[in-house]
Each structure stands twice: as structure tokens, then as C-alpha cells.
Amino acid sequence: MPLVIVAIGVILLIVLISKFKLNTFVALLIVSFCVALTLGIPMEKVVSTIETGIGGTLGHIALIFGLGAMLGRLVADAGGAQRIAMTLINKFGETKIEWAVVVSSFIVGIAMFFEVGLVLLIPIVFSIAKEMKVSLLSLGIPMLAALLATHSFLPPHPGPTVIAGEYGADIGKVLLYGIIVAIPTVLIAGPIFTRLAKKIVPSAFEKRGSIDSLGDQKEFNLDDTPSFNISLLTAMFPVILMLIATGVKMVIGNAGTNVVFKVIAFVGDPSVAMLISLVIAVYTMGINRNISIKEITRSCSSAAASIGMMLLIIGGGGAFKQVLINGGVGKYIAVIFAGTSMSPILLAWIVAAILRISLGSATVAAISTAGLVIPMLAQYDANLALVTLATGCGSAIASHVNDAGFWMVKEYFGLTLKETFATWTLLSTITSVVGLMFILALDAIIK
Known part of the structure; x- marks a missing residue:
């Protein structure tokens, strides 16, 4: 019965969002209350359960x-993202333009959320395609491919950041392993898949698209933007700090009483790393x-x-997750x-994939998966990262008509x-399937 109740809850959620266009x-929240009561959570504990889920997640x-989000916006508004993209494109040259787009999108994707990176990079891709007369x-x-992979695998994107917290995983290791998995995944889902797609739907590569819906785009004179090195360092600074702290911890272990190690661990904490990076961005992208x-x-x-x-x-997803845990579905x-x-x-990937296909939202699917998987983790010696x-990988699968990203890509x-x-x-x-293969391979190597 618990699984039937969850299935009905998911169907209700789909109907409320898709048919009735409810926020x-x-x-x-509505589904969380309904499922909580149906699962037998006492009425006097339903509200506290939902509040715990929202508060714990947020x-x-x-x-x-x-x-x-602030760091990404400062880099974008200063023209730093455009500087990174155009510099790499110029360095790679016309014959390797696809690889230039991959590298620049990957770097921008680390610093910015999917929708922001997409809106920022699409005008650049449009202008390059027109100038070089390529599809x-x-x-x-x-x-x-680069934006989706960074969104699915790398903190500070919402999916991996939230799930790392729910599972109690080391976010630095999530970032390190995520980069290892994301790079080959992007190469396969990006440049390599492009060649296959040209054979599957050649007509799609003849379309010119339109970005009129984005309105007037802010244009930068590259000479007036921050230098490439400064832009790159600013965008990547939180990643650098977190990777250094993770590397030191993996090699040496816990900081113990050594002050130097404690400082490194403190500075490499995701929240501290993001704050330091934002302060640096205020100077490099603004005051300077x-x-x-x-x-x-x-x-x-x-x-x-x-x-x-x-x-x-995300908070609503956390409420639903907590209802599933307190209602005993996970157990x-x-x-x-x-x-x-x-x-x-594999189980986490399957559950996330099913919820993603059903719900459309990758973030909601990922958070809801935690409520079903967390009780299982105690039975296994699993690598939480x-x-x-x-x-996150499962929640990226099969974006279709119930996902806003699907319509953005279609229209643009x-x-x-x-x-x-x-x-x-x-x-x-x-991206989802290949990413899973590399995660499983990495699991076998680490063990």
C-alpha cells in the first residue's frame, strides 16, 4: 500500500501541475499533506513533518x-562569461569550434545555473554560428550537454547540493567525483552525439532558430570586460577552494589539531568558499x-x-521527501x-529517473528520491558521494513535454x-545513462 499511495500522490502532482497549471x-504542499494523512501520519504531526522537511532542506x-546565484550574476553582468567564451573560441579556432563551445559552456555552467547559462550563452552561439556559417x-x-552535465553533477547547482546534504555526503567529494564523471559524459553527449544526431534528424541542423523572446541582449565590447584570467579565476574560485580542501582531506585525513589543516577545511567549506568567492567577485567584476x-x-x-x-x-520537494520518510515509505x-x-x-538512479520522467522537474525528482533511498543506505556500505x-544523474533523463527546458530548447x-x-x-x-556508467566504473575503482 505505501507504494500505491506514493504512485497516486505522484499522479496527483502531475495533474495539478500539468492540467490545472497550479504553481x-x-x-x-497539497500533495505532501494528502500523502501524509493517507500514510497514517497523525494529524497533529503532519504540519511539523512538513515544516521539518522544508526547514531541513533549505x-x-x-x-x-x-x-x-549572486556570483554567477556578477560574472555575467560584468561580461566575464562572454570574455571566457569568446577567448576560448578564438584560441580553438574555426576548425575546432565545437570543442571551444564545450569548454566555455562547461566553465560557465559550473558558475551559473542551467537557465542562466542557457540564456547567457545562446546569443553567443547564435552570433558565432552566423559568422562562421555553421549549423x-x-x-x-x-x-x-555541458550545461546539463554541470547542472546534474556539480555543486553549487541545486540538485547535487541538496542531495549531498540529505545523504550526508561530503560535498567536496561530490564536486571532485562529479568533475571526473562530467567531463567524459559531456564529450559523448556533446560533440560525439552531434555527429549521430545529424544522421538521425538532419532537418534539425538546417533550422535558424530565434532568440527574440529573450529581448534586447546586453552587448559587451570585449576590451571593456575583465581579462580572461581574472574572469576564469573568479568563476572557478569556489571550485578551486573546495577541491583543495577535499584533496587535503583525502590525502591527510581530518585536520585534527593542526591549525593549517583546520584553516584549509574551513575555507574549503562550500558556504565559506562561496562567500569568499563572492567577495572577490565584488572586487574583480565590480570595484576594480x-x-x-x-x-x-x-x-x-x-x-x-x-x-x-x-x-x-526545493522546500516543497523537501516537505514531500520528509513525508515519505516519516510515513515509512523508505523503510x-x-x-x-x-x-x-x-x-x-543503481537504485537511486532508477528511482530518480522514474520520478523525473513523471514530474518533469529534475530538482523535485532528486529531492523526492532521497525520501525513498535514505532508509536503505543504512543497509549498505555505499559511497554517499x-x-x-x-x-542527480537519474534526474537528468528524458527531458520531455513536462519539463520547461524542453520548450526552451524547442523555441530557441x-x-x-x-x-x-x-x-x-x-x-x-x-547524459543520464552514460553518466551512470562512469559513476559505476568509478565506484568499482574506488572500492
Whole structure:
């Protein structure tokens, strides 16, 4: 019965969001209350359960998420992201333009959330495709692959950041392993898949697309933007700090009483790393370029405002997750799989993939998966960082009509539904499946 109740809850969520166009956060709350009562959680404990889920989830990621959004916005508003992209494109040259787009999109994707990176990079891809007389989609697919992989695997993106907190995984290891998995995944889902897609749907590569819906784009004179080195260092600084701390911890172990190690661990903490990076960005992307504090503050405020609804949705997903845990659904699944040889990595991927296909939202799918998988983890000696990556990986699969990203790609690139399925949906599926293969391979190596 618990699984039937969850299935009905998921169906209700789909109906509320897709058919009645109800706000995702409100829909999640309604479903959380209904499922909680149906699972037998006492009425006097339902509200506290939901509050615990929202507070526990947002309490962990709000700081990292908010600071990350501000950092990305400062780099974008200063022209740093455009400087990174154009410099790499010029260095790679016309013959290797696809690889230039992959590298620049990967770097920008680490610093910025998927939608922000997409809106920022699409105009650049449009102008390059037009200038070099190449197919728009031949550059678009590598860009999308890099943005999707960083969104699915790398903190401070919401999925991996939230799940790392829920599983109790070391976020530095999630970042390190995520980069190891993301790089080959992007190469396969990007440049290599592009060649296959040209054979599957050649008509899609003849489309010119349109970015009129993005409105007037802010144009930068590259001479007026921060230098490539400064832009790259600013965007990557939190990643550098977290990787250094993780590397030291993996080699030497816990900091113990050594002050130097304690400082490294403190500075490498995701929240501290993001705060330090934001302060540096205020200088490199703002003050050093004679931009007023008022304008810098405006960029930060705009970034914070833009993630408000996303934070609520994440909180709603946390409420649903907590209901599943307190309602005993996770324990029920743990009993079903007790004694089986199925890897928790594979189970997390399967559950996340099913929820992603059903719900559309990768973030909600990932958070909901935690509620079903957490009780199982006690039975296994699982690498929590890899389980985190598997959950994010599963939540990337098969983007289709119930996902906003599907429609963004369709409209921007001027594709038909069939062409969007054969390119973007297939790309997201390849990213998910190939990513899982590399995660399993990494698990075998680490063991």
C-alpha cells in the first residue's frame, strides 16, 4: 500500500501541475499533506513533518544556492562569461569550434545555473554560428550537454547540493567525483552525439532558430570586460577552494589539531568558499572596474530575487521527501530490497529517473528520491558521494513535454516536437545513462 499511495500522490502532482497549471510549490504542499494523512501520519504531526522537511532542506542549501546565484550574476553582468567564451573560441579556432563551445559552456555552467547559462550563452552561439556559417544546432548540442552535465553533477547547482546534504555526503567529494564523471559524459553527449544526431534528424541542423523572446541582449565590447584570467579565476574560485580542501582531506585525513589543516577545511567549506568567492567577485567584476557599489548590489539583489521561487520549490520537494520518510515509505522499500544485490547507486538512479520522467522537474525528482533511498543506505556500505551523483544523474533523463527546458530548447532553436525529442530528449537521456556508467566504473575503482 505505501507504494500505491506514493504512485497516486505522484499522479496527483502531475495533474495539478500539468492540467490545472497550479504553481509547483503549492502543488507539492497539497500533495505532501494528502500523502501524509493517507500514510497514517497523525494529524497533529503532519504540519511539523512538513515544516521539518522544508526547514531541513533549505537550511542546508539556501546559503550556497543564494551566494552561487549572486556570483554567477556578477560574472555575467560584468561580461566575464562572454570574455571566457569568446577567448576560448578564438584560441580553438574555426576548425575546432565545437570543442571551444564545450569548454566555455562547461566553465560557465559550473558558475551559473542551467537557465542562466542557457540564456547567457545562446546569443553567443547564435552570433558565432552566423559568422562562421555553421549549423546553429551543431554548436547548440555541445553547449546544452555541458550545461546539463554541470547542472546534474556539480555543486553549487541545486540538485547535487541538496542531495549531498540529505545523504550526508561530503560535498567536496561530490564536486571532485562529479568533475571526473562530467567531463567524459559531456564529450559523448556533446560533440560525439552531434555527429549521430545529424544522421538521425538532419532537418534539425538546417533550422535558424530565434532568440527574440529573450529581448534586447546586453552587448559587451570585449576590451571593456575583465581579462580572461581574472574572469576564469573568479568563476572557478569556489571550485578551486573546495577541491583543495577535499584533496587535503583525502590525502591527510581530518585536520585534527593542526591549525593549517583546520584553516584549509574551513575555507574549503562550500558556504565559506562561496562567500569568499563572492567577495572577490565584488572586487574583480565590480570595484576594480569602477562599477559602483549600488550597481553591484542591484546585480546581487536581482540574482537573489530570481531564485526565490526555485527555493520554494526545493522546500516543497523537501516537505514531500520528509513525508515519505516519516510515513515509512523508505523503510518499506528497504524491506523489499533487503538481501538483494542491487547497488544503492543503481537504485537511486532508477528511482530518480522514474520520478523525473513523471514530474518533469529534475530538482523535485532528486529531492523526492532521497525520501525513498535514505532508509536503505543504512543497509549498505555505499559511497554517499556517488549515490548523490547517481541521483542527480537519474534526474537528468528524458527531458520531455513536462519539463520547461524542453520548450526552451524547442523555441530557441526553432525545432519541431519530433526534432526536439530526437535531439534534446535523446541528449538528456545519453547524459543520464552514460553518466551512470562512469559513476559505476568509478565506484568499482574506488572500492
